[in-house]
Amino acid sequence: xxRVIGVDxxxxxxxxxxxxxxxxxxxxxxxxxxxxxxxxxxxxxxDLTEEQITNLxxxxxxxYPVEGALRRVIAGNISRLRDIGCYRGMRHRRGxxxxxxRTRTNARSRKGPKKTVAGKKSVKGMx
Amino acid sequence: MGRSIKKGPYVDDxxxxxxxxxxxxxxxxxxxxxxSTIPPDFIGRSxxxxxxxxxxxxxxxxxxVGHKLGxxxxxxxxxxxxxxxxxxxxxK
Numbered sequence: 001x002x003r004v005i006g007v008d009x010x011x012x013x014x015x016x017x018x019x020x021x022x023x024x025x026x027x028x029x030x031x032x033x034x035x036x037x038x039x040x041x042x043x044x045x046x047d048l049t050e051e052q053i054t055n056l057x058x059x060x061x062x063x064y065p066v067e068g069a070l071r072r073v074i075a076g077n078i079s080r081l082r083d084i085g086c087y088r089g090m091r092h093r094r095g096x097x098x099x100x101x102r103t104r105t106n107a108r109s110r111k112g113p114k115k116t117v118a119g120k121k122s123v124k125g126m127x
Numbered sequence: 128m129g130r131s132i133k134k135g136p137y138v139d140d141x142x143x144x145x146x147x148x149x150x151x152x153x154x155x156x157x158x159x160x161x162x163s164t165i166p167p168d169f170i171g172r173s174x175x176x177x178x179x180x181x182x183x184x185x186x187x188x189x190x191x192v193g194h195k196l197g198x199x200x201x202x203x204x205x206x207x208x209x210x211x212x213x214x215x216x217x218x219k
Contacts, residue, residue, distance in 0.1 A: 087199075
């Protein structure tokens, strides 16, 4: 399996799909990359030549933040919010949703598994 | 949805006038204008932003540019749920 940028080894799928296995490359970025490098979107990754692979790698590295670098950018944005003491930063610190979603119910992705409180009435029972 | 670029950021007129005249260097500027964006010339000044009850001191740093003043003055204060054994926690 060919490697494009470190650990990413997408194979025997259409090139446009294989590229989305890279963190930071979605379908639309993937299409742009294919078009700029004049590669067929339907090409299988295993059919790529060495040269095409290195071209891909350098092109992506040069033009898009991907993988570790992108993760660092994201973490940096969040830590900036945390440090300036704004509302969104506070929500991040508390592990609650930061964009005004309801937290009375749901919000489980941020809050984690349910912590049941004894004696608390269910939403249905509140009526 | 964000604000139209055509209009530019909303900055409270009174606040920008006060900042231009050098206010907020020693004494924080008391304000209710939570909706005002923080432009770069507010850096290094301090404000006392109303949260509905009291004015919270906010010292503006470079990172805060582009945010609104209200983001730094919390309007709610969650102090945890009441514990049945200990009873209600004393309110602030």
